[in-house]
Amino acid sequence: MDFETRAIHEGQEPDPATGAVTVPIYQTSTYVQDAVGEHKGFDYSRTANPTRRALEICLASLESAEYGFGFSSGMGATTTVMHLVAPGDRIVAVNDVYGGTYRLFSKVYGPKGYEFEFAGHDDVAGAIDERTRLVWIESPTNPLLNVVDIRAVADAAHAAGAVVAVDNTFATPYLQRPLELGADIVVHSTTKYLGGHSDLVGGFAATNDPTVAERLAFLQNSLGAVPGPFDSWLVLRGLKTLALRMQRHCENARAVAEFLTGRAEVEQVFYPGLPGHPGHEIAARQMSDFGGMVSFLAASVEEAEGLVARTKIWKLAESLGGVESLIEVPYAMTHASTSDAPFAAPENLVRLSVGIESVDDLVADLEAALVRSAATA
Numbered sequence: 231m232d233f234e235t236r237a238i239h240e241g242q243e244p245d246p247a248t249g250a251v252t253v254p255i256y257q258t259s260t261y262v263q264d265a266v267g268e269h270k271g272f273d274y275s276r277t278a279n280p281t282r283r284a285l286e287i288c289l290a291s292l293e294s295a296e297y298g299f300g301f302s303s304g305m306g307a308t309t310t311v312m313h314l315v316a317p318g319d320r321i322v323a324v325n326d327v328y329g330g331t332y333r334l335f336s337k338v339y340g341p342k343g344y345e346f347e348f349a350g351h352d353d354v355a356g357a358i359d360e361r362t363r364l365v366w367i368e369s370p371t372n373p374l375l376n377v378v379d380i381r382a383v384a385d386a387a388h389a390a391g392a393v394v395a396v397d398n399t400f401a402t403p404y405l406q407r408p409l410e411l412g413a414d415i416v417v418h419s420t421t422k423y424l425g426g427h428s429d430l431v432g433g434f435a436a437t438n439d440p441t442v443a444e445r446l447a448f449l450q451n452s453l454g455a456v457p458g459p460f461d462s463w464l465v466l467r468g469l470k471t472l473a474l475r476m477q478r479h480c481e482n483a484r485a486v487a488e489f490l491t492g493r494a495e496v497e498q499v500f501y502p503g504l505p506g507h508p509g510h511e512i513a514a515r516q517m518s519d520f521g522g523m524v525s526f527l528a529a530s531v532e533e534a535e536g537l538v539a540r541t542k543i544w545k546l547a548e549s550l551g552g553v554e555s556l557i558e559v560p561y562a563m564t565h566a567s568t569s570d571a572p573f574a575a576p577e578n579l580v581r582l583s584v585g586i587e588s589v590d591d592l593v594a595d596l597e598a599a600l601v602r603s604a605a606t607a
């Protein structure tokens with residue numbers, strides 16, 4: 231079945247007890263047993279829950295994965311995957327990662343003896359050596375929209391015996407499927423496009439490697455960063471419209487990036503869909519479209535901060551991937567935890583999560599804020 235059909239039906243047979251067409255929210259912590267160990271496949275909801283199971287089956291299918299695991303947040307998924315490696319192991323990560331991921335790596339795992347090397351988006355493959363156990367990448371990256379060649383990184387990692395994890399939050403499986411490109415593990419913050427409505431926090435990891443899957447299942451249950459049934463259900467509902475939403479996100483983002491490219495108030499626009507973007511060709515090869523995130527450099531920090539406070543439809547807020555458009559300054563907001571790193575986000579960078587509203591309204595709102603920004607400069 232095609233992607234759009236699986237997004238609606240995979241793992242979601244009508245409820246055998248009642249015929250309910252949508253998967254019920256099994257809001258229960260435990261399950262009755264007829265005798266010791268005699269149950270219907272569920273004994274405790276940290277270990278397994280039918281609503282979470284439906285999500286895991288559906289989203290694994292969308293990522294072309296055999297095995298999928300739900301988590302309470304994107305960071306819960308990342309933390310769990312990090313337990314595949316041990317203190318003393320060398321981990322190569324792209325340096326333009328989500329600020330929370332950088333914080334986890336550098337401030338939680340680094341002091342425990344994990345050895346991190348943060349490499350530029352073009353230097354990840356070259357930074358891998360025979361001591362590397364895990365390679366962690368995002369593509370497109372957050373917040374600079376750099377593109378990492380996933381197949382080239384996977385080839386270099388496998389030659390060194392390392393495992394590759396790709397945070398696919400920005401692209402979603404509708405636009406990019408890292409496991410098909412050679413990655414071993416795909417990770418998500420389902421908080422973003424997969425949920426799609428800014429009404430939950432969740433995470434996910436998937437793989438085709440049975441040994442990795444067995445370990446992740448053990449870790450998911452042992453560490454316990456699992457999503458509740460209602461949040462699992464919200465993500466499941468979000469997935470049903472993922473394809474449609476992503477088409478509109480991409481369409482609107484392209485128009486916004488083109489609009490910004492022509493503006494005197496804007497120093498530089500970052501969007502992999504622009505032919506002049508350095509990662510455009512790789513993105514065109516490994517993605518089916520270029521996504522809904524756009525970043526740009528305002529003329530100064532003051533201009534950036536003034537602009538984001540003036541837009542009306544674009545809400546000044548952290549996060550991304552919802553139906554509504556959001557605007558923010560990564561240096562002071564989502565990426566404040568990288569501000570002490572040599573690769574901190576530029577202070578005058580503005581990040582846009584382009585929503586699915588009327589693109590004319592979105593452009594008009596940005597234009598008004600830019601004009602007033604120039605007038606007050």
Ligand SMILES: Cc1ncc(COP(=O)(O)O)c(C=O)c1O
Nearest residue numbers: 303304305328372399419421432
């Ligand atoms: C690319 C990326 N990965 C991971 C995360 C962390 O996800 P969560 O906030 O669901 O823990 C985020 C959050 O902004 C993100 O943008």
